[in-house]
Every structure is written in structure tokens, then in C-alpha cells.
Amino acid sequence: TIPGNKIAGRSIGATLVHFYVNGQNDDYRKLLLNAIVWTAHIPVPKQGVQSTWIDDAEVDRILGPTPAPVRSPLEPPK
Numbered sequence: 001t002i003p004g005n006k007i008a009g010r011s012i013g014a015t016l017v018h019f020y021v022n023g024q025n026d027d028y029r030k031l032l033l034n035a036i037v038w039t040a041h042i043p044v045p046k047q048g049v050q051s052t053w054i055d056d057a058e059v060d061r062i063l064g065p066t067p068a069p070v071r072s073p074l075e076p077p078k
Contacts (some may be wrong), residue, residue, distance in 0.1 A: 002073070014035065030048045030050070033048070
């Protein structure tokens with residue numbers, strides 16, 4: 001507990017979505033979302049936080065296509 005703070009802090013440790021395909025796992029996403037809600041001292045719903053996976057095509061539709069990478073001027077020539 002931080003001095004003057006009556007609410008004990010909470011934290012989690014996670015490797016996050018180490019591989020992109022892990023983000024497609026509903027249970028893994030739910031675990032991470034539940035952990036975030038818990039650390040914020042928000043009651044976690046009985047069935048857990050619900051989420052929906054959005055595929056690449058839908059992300060591109062919403063945000064536009066991913067731009068091509070820009071080469072750094074500091075990168076040595078090949």
C-alpha cells in the first residue's frame with residue numbers, strides 16, 4: 001500500500017501475445033482482460049470479460065491498410 005492510499009495495489013505478470021496467433025485464443029484474451037480489470041479494482045464479471053477477435057481484413061477495413069515499412073536512414077546499406 002502506498003502511504004496515504006487506502007487501496008492496496010495489484011499487479012500481474014504476463015508475456016502478452018508473444019505470438020500473434022495467441023491473440024486469437026478466446027481464453028487467453030479473456031485471461032488478460034480479466035487480469036486488467038482485476039488490477040484496476042473493478043469487479044470481474046462472473047463469466048469473465050468478453051471479447052471478440054477481429055481478423056486482419058476487419059482491422060484494415062477499420063484503420064486502413066498497414067503502411068509499408070520505412071527504412072531508417074541510420075540502417076547500414078545492404
